[in-house]
Amino acid sequence: MTGDRPSGVPTLADDQRLATLGYGSVAGGCLVIVIPALLFGGAAVLNWQGIKADGLFSAGLAAIPTLFLLWLFVFIWFRFAFYREAVRVTGAPPPKSVPRVVKAADGVIDGPLEMVLLMRTRSTAGRHGNCRVEFYAGGIQVKHPRYPEPCWQFSYANLVHAESIKLTSVGRMTSTRNFVRLVTARPRMAFFFGNSWFMNRAVPVLVEKLRQHGVTTFDETFEV
Numbered sequence: 001m002t003g004d005r006p007s008g009v010p011t012l013a014d015d016q017r018l019a020t021l022g023y024g025s026v027a028g029g030c031l032v033i034v035i036p037a038l039l040f041g042g043a044a045v046l047n048w049q050g051i052k053a054d055g056l057f058s059a060g061l062a063a064i065p066t067l068f069l070l071w072l073f074v075f076i077w078f079r080f081a082f083y084r085e086a087v088r089v090t091g092a093p094p095p096k097s098v099p100r101v102v103k104a105a106d107g108v109i110d111g112p113l114e115m116v117l118l119m120r121t122r123s124t125a126g127r128h129g130n131c132r133v134e135f136y137a138g139g140i141q142v143k144h145p146r147y148p149e150p151c152w153q154f155s156y157a158n159l160v161h162a163e164s165i166k167l168t169s170v171g172r173m174t175s176t177r178n179f180v181r182l183v184t185a186r187p188r189m190a191f192f193f194g195n196s197w198f199m200n201r202a203v204p205v206l207v208e209k210l211r212q213h214g215v216t217t218f219d220e221t222f223e224v
Contacts, residue, residue, distance in 0.1 A: 009160050012181055013220040015085055021078035028071030035067060036060045082167070087124050089183055089190040098125040098189055104153035108138040115209060117202045118145070119180075124189040125150065133193065135209055142191065158185050161216040164207045168221060178203035182210070
């Protein structure tokens with residue numbers, strides 16, 4: 001984690017409900033394996049001792065789909081809440097009231113273009129598909145590559161903080177998805193960059209570029 005905690009602007013990691021759902025998903029995934037294994041193991045031990053344990057074996061079979069469905073419910077609930085809360089921020093206007101065009105002061109989006117990243121983008125205003133995130137000496141511009149709107153321009157001083165988020169699915173095949181949540185001051189809104197299906201290798205580049213321009217950044221991890 002880099003920089004001081006922001007005052008009055010909670011990060012995604014501050015959401016206790018998300019943390020609880022994440023822990024519940026991890027615990028549920030473990031229980032899907034552990035409880036049937038214990039039941040089958042108990043049945044095997046009793047059978048080895050000459051005691052019929054058909055009930056334990058049947059309970060183990062029944063536990064597998066039941067626990068899997070419970071885990072899947074919590075997992076989907078977490079994912080839904082994660083993407084919804086990622087673009088919510090204290091003090092933001094309703095989505096329909098968020099301006100589709102924000103112009104920075106003269107000279108902010110000016111001069112040579114330092115870097116361009118094409119990122120899957122959500123914001124408080126909704127989903128926007130792949131947007132260009134353009135870096136200039138004085139600020140950034142987020143815009144659709146083919147349409148004039150939406151187009152948002154912010155000076156670096158107008159960026160409250162950026163959260164570098166790792167979403168790790170724990171299991172037989174551990175996978176990690178990287179995202180960036182960027183909060184702006186005026187207007188108050190949140191941007192969420194990254195594709196839920198890919199590793200998003202451009203995320204560290206985006207975070208490092210923001211850090212170079214003095215934006216406060218945080219590293220956060222969610223396990224599900």
